[in-house]
Amino acid sequence: MQKMIKNxxxxxxxxxxxxxxxxxxxxxxxxxxxxxLEKGKYNPSLVLAWNIAKVFGVTIEEVFTVEEEKKSK
Numbered sequence: 001m002q003k004m005i006k007n008x009x010x011x012x013x014x015x016x017x018x019x020x021x022x023x024x025x026x027x028x029x030x031x032x033x034x035x036x037l038e039k040g041k042y043n044p045s046l047v048l049a050w051n052i053a054k055v056f057g058v059t060i061e062e063v064f065t066v067e068e069e070k071k072s073k
Contacts, residue, residue, distance in 0.1 A: 002068075002069045003066050003067070003068060003069065004040070004066070004067050004068075004069045005040075005043045005044075005064055005065070005066055005067075006040065006064070006065050006066075006067055007037060007038065007040070007044075007063055007064050007065075008062070008063055008064075009023070009034065009037055009038050009052060009063060010038045012056045012058070012063060015056075016056060020034040020035055020038075023052070023055060026051075026055050027048060027051040027052055027055060028051070029048065044064075049063070049064055
């Protein structure tokens with residue numbers, strides 16, 4: 001089974017009343033990058049994951065989790 005990284009970026013942004021553009025600016029990426037992360041289109045680098053967690057004052061594990069991807073039959 002393949003592992004997928006899930007994230008709670010959108011949830012944390014809502015808690016902090018933060019737009020994608022604002023988070024992107026704080027971590028040094030484009031707004032589209034944050035949008036693509038939220039949609040699960042790609043996995044962040046360790047540095048980016050660390051920086052995102054740092055903005056919200058939480059651990060990486062609170063924002064990102066690894067799950068087994070279920071294969072359809």
